Amino acid sequence: MAEAARPRKVRLFLVTERKDKWWVTPLLTFLGLSTFIVYVTWAAFQNANYTFGPYLSPLYAPEIFGHSPHAWFGPPPTWWPGMIPFSPALLILPFPAGFRFTCYYYRGAYYKAFWGDPPSCAVGEPRKSYLGERYFPLIIQNIHRYFLYAALVFIVLLAYDAMLAFRFPDGIHVHVGTLVFCTNVVLLGGYTFGCHSLRHIVGGRKDQLPKDAVGRACYDCVSGLNRRHQLFAWCSLFSVGFTDVYVRMCAMGVWTDARLF
Numbered sequence: 001m002a003e004a005a006r007p008r009k010v011r012l013f014l015v016t017e018r019k020d021k022w023w024v025t026p027l028l029t030f031l032g033l034s035t036f037i038v039y040v041t042w043a044a045f046q047n048a049n050y051t052f053g054p055y056l057s058p059l060y061a062p063e064i065f066g067h068s069p070h071a072w073f074g075p076p077p078t079w080w081p082g083m084i085p086f087s088p089a090l091l092i093l094p095f096p097a098g099f100r101f102t103c104y105y106y107r108g109a110y111y112k113a114f115w116g117d118p119p120s121c122a123v124g125e126p127r128k129s130y131l132g133e134r135y136f137p138l139i140i141q142n143i144h145r146y147f148l149y150a151a152l153v154f155i156v157l158l159a160y161d162a163m164l165a166f167r168f169p170d171g172i173h174v175h176v177g178t179l180v181f182c183t184n185v186v187l188l189g190g191y192t193f194g195c196h197s198l199r200h201i202v203g204g205r206k207d208q209l210p211k212d213a214v215g216r217a218c219y220d221c222v223s224g225l226n227r228r229h230q231l232f233a234w235c236s237l238f239s240v241g242f243t244d245v246y247v248r249m250c251a252m253g254v255w256t257d258a259r260l261f
Helices: 024-046 094-101 104-117 138-165 178-192 196-202 212-228 230-250
Strands: none
Touching: 024 104, 024 230, 094 138, 094 196, 094 212, 104 230, 138 178, 178 196, 212 230
């Protein structure tokens, strides 16, 4: 006679039998993401020191409206709400922020680090039920594929800014800032082109792999980047923040943008 199924044992929050330091990864994730969010929020509202020579901070690029030479359409618009301090960053940051916030990797990371859902494998959660992402508000995470299209456009724009980082009043040169901008684009490209949604798109958007040589090569390329998606996610996050810091420090005269050749 078959035994009756035993009811699933519900663990209390943070209760576990694990002996390893399982809490290190979610703690570091919490500290890393919190630091980045606080810094970007502060930098976005500064509306100053975001450009230096040919450099434009990626937190402000593209500068649609603004007072710098990089602005596409000139000074801030008259329709901007007076109660909100104007900053060019506020017009563009929702798109890359939305792409990262809905990213498959980041969702798993901040679910654990901020919500304890779950804190780690075999560690008690703060709730007993599981609803997944089928209901509001988490069902909105499915918008990730649409943020991907915007992210691809941003890669092109940031690559153009990296090209401008070679141009100086006295000719074409390579400065430290030039390398900073080029590295930033490479890391952002590795993160964006390794996106799970892009892998689905280049795979033919069907439950089968592409049969043509070009389609299969694209799928294999994205799959190769996708295997390092976590690494590119963190490296590109650090790179974006550091590039803004570099431009800001140079604009304030704290750092010198040394010419290499």
